[in-house]
Amino acid sequence: MRAKTVEETQAGSLVLLCLAAWAIPGVGHLWQGRRAKGLLFLIVLPVMFAIGLGIHGQLFPFDFSDPLVGLACLADFGIGLPYFIASALGLGVGDVRAVTYEYGNAFVMTAGLLNFLVVIDAYDIALGRK
Amino acid sequence: MHSHFLLLVLFAFFVSLVFALLAKDDPKEQLRFGGMMFAGFVGAAVVLGWLMYPFPF
Numbered sequence: 566m567r568a569k570t571v572e573e574t575q576a577g578s579l580v581l582l583c584l585a586a587w588a589i590p591g592v593g594h595l596w597q598g599r600r601a602k603g604l605l606f607l608i609v610l611p612v613m614f615a616i617g618l619g620i621h622g623q624l625f626p627f628d629f630s631d632p633l634v635g636l637a638c639l640a641d642f643g644i645g646l647p648y649f650i651a652s653a654l655g656l657g658v659g660d661v662r663a664v665t666y667e668y669g670n671a672f673v674m675t676a677g678l679l680n681f682l683v684v685i686d687a688y689d690i691a692l693g694r695k
Numbered sequence: 696m697h698s699h700f701l702l703l704v705l706f707a708f709f710v711s712l713v714f715a716l717l718a719k720d721d722p723k724e725q726l727r728f729g730g731m732m733f734a735g736f737v738g739a740a741v742v743l744g745w746l747m748y749p750f751p752f
Binding site: 612 | 697699706713716717720
């Protein structure tokens with residue numbers, strides 16, 4: 566029974582770790598003492614997201630009536646808290662007439678998708694696989 | 696910032712950096728892997744760009 570409690574505690578802290586790693590890019594690595602990697606993720610991913618918004622990238626709405634828009638939203642969502650901050654500030658409206666619109670979308674979506682990979686990496690480190 | 700090439704290089708840099716950090720633990724290996732990936736991204740884009748040059752659309 567004690568082993569089960571320990572397992573539950575570990576599972577709980579793993580969920581918390583993954584949520585923190587998703588919400589703030591790099592925090593999962595910082596939490597586990599991987600300072601250099603954590604700091605680089607903390608800087609690089611939000612900067613990439615911000616550049617995407619700066620060159621007229623769009624934050625797509627959660628709308629699965631158009632599957633591509635829904636998938637783009639999931640990719641955007643991957644960056645965590647910066648997504649909500651940008652939405653709250655009214656950023657990411659997107660300007661389809663801008664030359665850099667598609668580039669901006671590529672930056673914003675890729676930053677989110679890369680953060681998903683960073684979360685998986687933090688999870689692997691927590692499990693002792695790396 | 697309207698230079699497509701500069702944006703391409705910037706994008707390749709960020710993606711290579713993150714993949715190098717994820718894939719390798721040793722700084723020398725990270726530099727090598729990231730450098731090769733960056734060169735691959737930029738080189739492939741330039742080559743594909745030239746291959747597509749004759750197409751009218």
